[in-house]
Amino acid sequence: MGGVVGTVDNGVRRALIERSNRLGADRRNTNFAGGNTSAKGTAPDPVTGGDVDVLWVKGSGGDLGTLTEAGLAVLRLDRLRAMAGAYPGPDAEDVMVERFDYCLHGRGGAAPSIDTAMHGLVEADHVDHLHPDSGIAFATAADGPALTKACFGDAVAWVPWRRPGFQLGLDIAAVKAANPQAIGCILGGHGITAWGDTSEECEANSLAIIRGCEAYIAEHGAPEPFGAPVAAYAPLPQAQRRARAAALAPVVRGLVSTDRRQVGHFNDEAAVLDFLASERLGDLAALGTSCPDHFLRTKVRPLVLETAPDAPLDEVIAHLTERHGAYREAYRAYYERYAEAGSPAMRGADPAIVLVPGVGMFSFGPNKQTARVAGEFYVNAINVMRGAEAISTYAPIPESEKFRIEYWSLEEAKLQRMPKPKPLAGRVAFVTGAAGGIGRATAERLAGEGACVVIADLDQARADEAAAAIGSVDTAVGVACDVTDETAVAAALAQASLAFGGVDLVVNNAGLSLSKPLLETTAADWDLQHDVMAKGSFLVSRESARIMAAQRLGGDIVYIASKNSVFAGPNNIAYSATKADQAHQVRLLAAELGEHGIRVNGVNPDGVVRGSGIFASGWGAERAAVYGVDESELGKYYAGRTLLKREVLPSSVADAVYALVGPDLGLTTGVHVPVDSGNPQGFLR
Template identity: 55%
Template sequence: MEKTLTFQHVSYLWDEARALELSGDEVALFIYRSNLLGADLRLTNYAGGNTSCKITETDPVTGQPVEVMWVKGSGGDIGTLTKAGCANLYVEKLHQLKNRYRGLEFEDEMVALFEHCLFDPKCATPSIDTPLHGLLPFKHIDHLHPDALIAIAASKDGEQIMKEIWGDTMAWLPWQKPGFDLGLQLEKVVAENPGLRGVILGGHGLFTWGDTSYSSYINTLEVIEQAAAYLEENYGKNRPVFGGPKLESLSPDARRSAAAALLPTLRGLASQQRRMLGHFTDDARVLEFINSHDLARLAPKGTSCPDHFLRTKIRPLVLDADVMQQAEGVQDYLKAQFEAYRQDYTAYYERSKHPNSPALRDPNPVVILWPGVGMFTFAKDKQTARVAAEFYTNAINVMKGAEAVSEYQGLPEQEAFNIEYWLLEEAKLQRMPKPKSLSGQVAFVTGGTGGIGKAICETLLQHGACVVAVDRDRLDETQAELRKKYGKDNALSAKIDVTDADSIAESVKQTVLQFGGLDIVVNCAGLSISKPLGETTQADWDILQDVLVKGQFLVSQQAVEVLRKQAFGGSIVNIASKNGLVAGPNNVAYGTAKAAQLHMSRLLAAELGPDKIRVNTVNPDAVLRGSKIWEGDWAAGRAKAYGVSVEDLPAHYAKRTLLGEEVLAEDIAKAVLVFVDDQLAKSTGNVLNVDGGVAMAFVR
């Protein structure tokens, strides 16, 4: 099938072969179209917009054919939409709701009535946009939030610009909060203007449609392409973009270093009410805006599209580049800026609230702009923090386009509040799953790709933490596996040499840039050498001391610097060994290093207590399955020491314990979890043996 246009500003992704495979299944084609539209962030942002199709189904009660609308359900994302994420409703019943509608003051009561229009009672929950699709006569409808269209929709002269581009083939509806009344207005404007190809919602977004999934897809792409091309022609035509640059960016390396140094402090300040995770970007579009003359004028205007400010708050916190470059006083400046932002946000709430408004939410900024460096965003989880950055980048694109052709207008403050504190939005927030025990926390696990280390990573991820697995090898495969199981935003791998301070600094920097800071440090990197005294070389001694003792020292030293900047405590867990307590044969170098690890933990616990940083130790013994240290000569050495075969080692170790149980990597991970998830929040300097019960290792 030929493209109807050569697209330069949107992605044409339609695969006719794939479409032919789905032919005959209108819902499958609708899902396919939705996924293609959601795959291009220039067309709509994550979880933004919605799509629909109307088909004929057989009524299960009457057996008669009925028109049913399939539409994206509440809270879904068209890029990843499946049938399970759709609501399906009787179109006739949606129209009959007009008889129940009592006016704008009673908008919210209509949402509950959508449930009575469901064709399949087990389908996804209908969204507030359902009537905007259901009351229109078209079979296939796309409602998107493309930056290029919102730029026009948020322009002072938006309606005039619309007519200049599309003539009478597009219609304009002024800003109004989504709901049943907006659906009625869409129905009316379409009925009064035959031949329309779409409608622009002022300050909000775009509605387009077609008789088939493909025609709707093409119509949508064409309209967005035409809008983007119009903006492109006008960038810099009458004045420089954003008034031109006011300052230059730091170099990429300098931006990265400056961001990593500041992020833990920002995270601590942003986490006044709950622990937040951070995201940093120095995308060229962001730098163009934050380095410009127009930053001071445009940033306070806030965002326009409801999807934008629901995730970014109405406006960002903008830092003063000159103050941030000073050698002293930055900490006090940041504290004052955060406090001023909280007071301003609280005043906005008090000015705008209604008698039944939900309580004031977290008044800390979500978006923080540092001219010359980049943008920081903070949220309850990494995905939300990343998406907030994407949405504010969308808002920057909108401001850029609007300023190129007219004058940018944010939503009026009261309208913004009415969306942000909408009771329906509050209900959606209340329905979200409760946070897990480690939600909002970042774990840094050395030796993270080995048997014990990887088990620790998985256990912490299962309980809601973001995890950085640092090690020397198996990095790509470990990261891919963890991201596949626990989400792409939640896991990272990084190369480390725990004997080298620069290598540690780089892996800590990667952690901070990825997640905003860290909370949990697990020193699990290790190796084992089992030899009699006479056969132990100085090289054996040195490498054990370097990896186990110096490694634990250097990692803890650099991690504590980050923890102190955040100023809300943290947890260090050191994986030592039963051999740190028990004297065994042929083990002088390894046992000595493990004993040093154990006592260093106690020393750090004593020093770091005033910072609310807890330091505890887990002592494993004989974790054979999957452990890296048993892949080398260690197993043979221990088998020789005990006079058994390597194959018999697991049974040998299990038999000598009080419980007669083999110790697994997962058992060690559970012990780490107990120390870090606040089950033992008032425990520091302690030792937990996970060895099946070795009486000689009892701490006494």
């Protein structure tokens, strides 16, 4: 082993975690969940109590920027290195990865990654393997070896392309042994590896290679590596660009969900728009990505549109549909060219990346994080292509090698180990009035079942707060929405399409309540109630139905109506009439939207007192006065008049919404589900 010293405390591991976090925090150094770091040291043998040499290495699937000790795999170094003597050759990489499990030290820890051999076999106490854009630009340049020599002299070696695995570890170990002056190497088509006797030296060497590549490209690179900008593909102004993206997103999402439902992400940052407006777009996009971390998430190449940014929308959609069909045929041909008898079945022929010149990039995955990260990886690929073309010619690894990795049995095994998706995974919910009460409880329940959720509320700050309480922007986002304003409704649903690719599940919950007898109800009272709930539900349903129809994935619309939609209670003309309007909208829309696979149902709660914004805003006091009880006893009063004698809570309504939109009632539409603890006055007749 290099200069390993006996270390039985956590110092080595702590330094490794800190180094990893620093490197992973800067995306110039490596991509999300890409690369790995390691350190060698000693630890007590749990059986003998004596010290043994071990390797701590980032495990499979973790991210350097957020790595913790739990994300490290720990292996006995003697057993790992003994594997070299029993290595059958490059055709046995799968077997070697399985053998890592027999080298593990102690219990727990992360699963060893395919790159474990690289870290264990290299004679250095600390090793970094990273995927920096600048380093991959050198790695994918047609004359990469000469460029590496010109940039670094003998300080950085070149390792020809080799599929990740045990043989690559042997290759790098041999290169280091033959080049004792080297601080690291560039891996053809792949990334970089650096080493050092201390954690500080290893990190410094990694950064020296990364920044050295960046500086060389900046000093020697051509000014327009993608060629001259194409005026016809110049980016639209931002507002127009976002409007076009929002209109296209549901259509694109529906197409790329041909094999399985996908969630979308939109990116129109400058690097993307510049690439989409370049004359080399078609040629370079067709070459595809090179680094395995890239193409495993982006597929071998993107789908590229060739229409003008401001072309009529129907023409763009027709072109998109045609290009999507051609993409699927080409991907199937790619699979059939290289598939062998033991290859995993084709996982799907839809693109993960769709490029629209003048507009931006759509990326897709089974969940929002995967979709977003796929887009980030394609931005990495753009940066790689820019760097390689600036100093040479972009020359990614052969397509056959990409297939070997994409359909490697190890990759298939990793996919099979992923947890089963939750019932609403891949679905996007839009909930109105969702900053509190029933709406918030419903949004939380839907997110808990796997949905991405848009929290729509009149108050942007409260919507943001409710979304943040649910999770990151990969799970929930807040939007301001006045449901009485059709422009605001369209804008809020456009935001949903930009955030997640479209909408699958809408809950019309926004509402307010005025409790007055007929003779005291003003026209303004009547208009306010109907504007918010009857008109608001109509506007939200109409706009969301447009999106669902464009997606062609079906959908759900749920109205939070009320027991009062069928019960003629006292002093409640405006509220109850509005709820009856909503209840009939359910029937009307169920009949009309069924041909699109859109189900429309309603929930009829009785009084939800606790946690209700409506009751807290004065409605509770008004209804308590009507029934002659103290406001603090209103919930108990409502429960007392039911068959089950139990109070209805916001979570009770949320449970009913999930029951309607979940996997068990797929053939149910046009119904109302009472959530009233058994109130005979609200029985449906």
